[in-house]
Amino acid sequence: MRYRMLKEDELIHFEDELKQFLIINGVSAEDWERLNKNEPEKAIELVRLFSESVFSQLMERITHLEHRSPKQLLLFSCEKDTINLIGLRSESPEVDFSTTDSIHTSLQSHADKIVSFRQSKPYGKKREEELFEMTERGCLKSSAVFFEAVLKMVE
Known part of the structure; x- marks a missing residue:
């Protein structure tokens, strides 16, 4: 199965x-x-x-997935052959990636305390199976608009 x-x-x-x-x-x-x-x-x-x-x-x-926690935000653009990642991470107590509002506030007010990273890679297995595993590990469906907005903020 x-x-x-x-x-x-x-x-x-x-x-x-x-x-x-x-x-x-x-x-x-x-x-x-x-x-x-x-x-x-x-x-x-x-x-x-x-x-x-x-x-x-x-x-x-699925075209986009995300995984949020207070100290890390992972956004994925799920293309046909590759998956692209934008990651945000911070150990600062002022930064919170749990909600859309707190992400926006953190990026505007505490950008200097956030580390961003990007990565692209081909799928390690069939695309749909890899995305399914990601959803089972806590990723949620996201949107291109959110991905692009965060990309613009970290560029």
């Missing part, structure tokens, strides 16, 4: 998509109820296949 199986609380958000997936795969509502009751391993396999499809589509659409 390239990705993990969706958790029950995540599946709730994809209820309509799951129904469509089951219909496309020839599983009626009655068949689904029967599978869940009498052949749970087959129902689980269908959820695994659905999860793979969902995560694959989600990872293909």
Whole structure:
């Protein structure tokens, strides 16, 4: 399995998509109820296949990721073949990268206490799999606008 199986609380958000997936795969509502009751391993396999499809589509659409902590901000631009990083780090108690407002304030008022770095590298494995691992380690979807704004501030 390239990705993990969706958790029950995540599946709730994809209820309509799951129904469509089951219909496309020839599983009626009655068949689904029967599978869940009498052949749970087959129902689980269908959820695994659905999860793979969902995560694959989600990872293909990601263009930017970010990881925030009070002392570090990592912004990633996820291109086709390479991933680009802008990193900000500080040990100063006045600097906080936890929220958009505190990032802005830190960059404006305490820029001299912030170290910035940039890096580009090709993906170490398939793009979608690497992005999935990053999201599992705490990265969140971000935007090109945010990436470019921070890039301009640190150049």
